[in-house]
Amino acid sequence: MQNTQPHAQPYDDEIDLRQLVAVLWRQKVMITAIGILGAAIGVGASISSTKHVAEGLFITPGVSASNYKRYESVFSNGARLQQYLQSTNQATTHDGALLVKLADEPNGLTNALKPEFAFTDRDSKAFGVKVEDAAGAMIGVRIQVAHTAPTGGTPVTLLAEYVRDSIIRVDMESTMLSQCNSFRTREQELRNAQIQNDFAIRQEESRLANLRDIIARNPEASSIDNRQIVSVERGTERFLSPAAQLVASEIQIGELKLAEVLRERDRIASGLKRDYYCQAQQALQQPTTGRAFLDGTQNIQAAAFQGQDKSIDVVEQTWNELDVERANWTNTYLQSMRFVASPEGTELKQRKPGLALGIVLGGMLGGMLGIMIALIRAWWRSGFEAANANNTKA
Incomplete structure (x- = not known):
């Protein structure tokens, strides 16, 4: 008896690039439209992330790197800031409301107030601060406030007054x-x-x-002779x-x-x-x-x-x-x-991501999504046509 084995069926695992390119070319309008839509979404995301950032360096003589932690615990206390704004009748002002909202954010005040350290003698002369040990010496607090609308930098000034008040107290x-x-x-x-x-x-x-x-x-x-020598000890x-x-x-x-x-x-x-x-x-x-x-x-x-x-x-x-x-x-x-330079009028726009990067990333992601949709549509259509052909033969 002879064992007869069926011949192995050849399996075609090659991809025809010409066919793939042809599929993409036929769907070029849809791919382009989705890419443009993705770029538009990237532009919208960039614009919506726009922040108006104002900052300033507030010099604090007497506050060193070694004792800064003692003040930092007071700076980062949101209830302490709200109490200060109420005592100065600024809680209901525009800047006061902005700082109250900042105090309610997790780590809002910690991120807004950062210690600044002197790095060169030239910087110390520029800032007008004399430090004996320039290495690691603290010259002030970097104050930064970001908001979706322009503020003119006045919240930074108000926050600096809060820092001054905290240090004094x-x-x-x-x-x-x-x-x-x-x-x-x-x-x-x-x-x-x-x-x-x-x-x-x-x-x-x-x-x-x-x-x-x-x-x-x-x-x-x-009348005793006063010239006598006596050891005068206790x-x-x-x-x-x-x-x-x-x-x-x-x-x-x-x-x-x-x-x-x-x-x-x-x-x-x-x-x-x-x-x-x-x-x-x-x-x-x-x-x-x-x-x-x-x-x-x-x-x-x-x-x-x-x-x-x-x-x-x-x-x-x-x-x-x-x-x-x-x-x-x-x-x-x-x-x-005091401030090294007044923060008013120095507000800058910051976007994350930037406008150009948002367009590029949005367009790339949109284009890739369009290609995937085009390939899926082509695969589904070819399968549907093959099924109809089999039904016709039957």
Whole structure:
């Protein structure tokens, strides 16, 4: 018996490119139309993604890369921004509403406020900021606001005022609380030192009376040769002559009384500063802006010095020290904090993707979709025609 095997049927897996090109050529109108439609969709997507972006570099002296995190947690607080806008009566304005919407977005404020670091000495000179260590030094905050409609850059200015206010409040809350507690403790320390000083004076006065009594009872004690050599260490003063000990005791009492005068001056100054800083710390607990607080420190100072005689030198000196401190705050927070260049009028249009890229991508995707549709239509039509032919033969 012979095993007969059927002959393998040849399978044609080749693609006829001429036939494929012919199919595409017949459907060229549809492919072109879909490609144009895709390009139009790309243009629409590009136009709809248009953002009007305004930005500016806000210089913040005193804020370094090491302590920026302390301020960043306040910057990125959306509730804090809304509270600031309400306290300044700007929550209902166009710019205020835009910033409220920005605060409601996830990471909206974090993306709008970015630290800027100095990279060259030339940049530091251009920005007008002196930094000792230029490598990694922070020069300010890059503020950027994007919106679908033109804003003129004014929201950036308003956001910069919020940054200024946040820095002032963070610094002042820390400073006022620390100084209030410090001068409260200082007052108690001075009182304890004064008690100790009074006790030392009484001791020296008692010792002085004893020495005078010894000299009165022993007149020859004052005639002892004062040129004797005695090692004056702690506890050996008694080996000096009574007259020498009497003079030393009088000098000691004089020094103690002089220290008492200096301590009293320190007590008066500490009491005035304690009242000033503690009242300022209480004022910060009220809903107010940083700029308003700085303006109000002069009234707080006047209240703390009420009833004090400014003709007394220590009172005048303390007043002047607080005046100088306030002037430094004004220079740091209200004058040195500024934009390198005003953000108003610098708004730019940004599209993602760009108009040209949107046309190219849309046209390519539309063309590819058109080719696929044309091939599917040709395959479906050929299958339909083959089925009709078989039915006719049957």
